[in-house]
Amino acid sequence: METLQTLERGLTALELIANKHAQLTVAQLAEQLQINRTIAYRITRTLTALGYIKTNDNQCLELTSKVSSLHALFEKTIPFATQHVLNWLAKETQSSASLVIAEGPDCVVVKTAAAHSNVIQINYQLGSRLPLGYAASGLAIASTYPASENDSEDIKVARAQGYAYSEGIFQKDAIGIFMPLQGRHMAIGIVHLGKINIEDVVQKLTQATESLNI
Incomplete structure (x- = not known):
């Protein structure tokens, strides 16, 4: 190019x-x-x-x-209550919570929150990137695009069930669960180290996305 x-x-x-x-x-x-x-x-x-x-x-x-003015303009592209919702989600699930967005072929972390606990945690770093269709966050973002014959089975599953799940991608026993925001190439989710109640997390993610979809 x-x-x-x-x-x-x-x-x-x-x-x-x-x-x-x-x-x-x-x-x-x-x-x-x-x-x-x-x-x-x-x-x-x-x-x-x-x-x-x-x-x-x-x-x-x-x-x-002056660079803060550029950041302020970017912030306007993100749902207003995102940080508040991520803080709530991190506390409720005792996990690290993130908002990820699509940028070209990548999924980028733009907001994070962490639970205040003594439990060992794994975090996504602000600005970190991974390919669309990779790990729970990338799968959730990929599922926001129209279905394609090139979609992997994991993307198809994420689109069908409304959220994406991955385990052990970045670290052993690390679980990621992400859910896309309606009508946006964005997703929120959690990363948790160890066992977790998937049904409970999905329910809380549903509450979180509904509050951001308004």
Whole structure:
């Protein structure tokens, strides 16, 4: 796929600056992007002029508060009560709860919540990706698309029963149960380490999705 190289480099630079937590100089950025320093300076000057980055006292690059406005706009694409619902779901199931969305061929974690307990937990990390059709979260998202002859049996089962289940995909004894949101390429669910009452979780997921489908 043909891309606009300058824009691609600028966005990649922004991601690198964000990930380095104010520990990246222009010279290091040029090295990371495999470009000469002149181009790196042009990119950083542009991002600075637009207000998205600044240079700190250590001559390192860091994000400014302006990026929060982009995040706020993204938040508007997510059901308003999602975090509240995930907090409730995590507490009720004593599990880690997540909202995942489709982005191209991937399923991406955009919201999480964890139960406050001493029970050992396994968590999805914010921003983590996995292929559609893989694990409970990816299966649930895949089931939101029209049926295809290329669908796996697991996707067909998830679409038929209204939720997806997987076990031992990322870690032994780790169980994932995710349910799609109506009319959206999104799903919420839990990841739990050890035995769990599937029927009870599905019932709570139904309550959670119904509250978000309003």
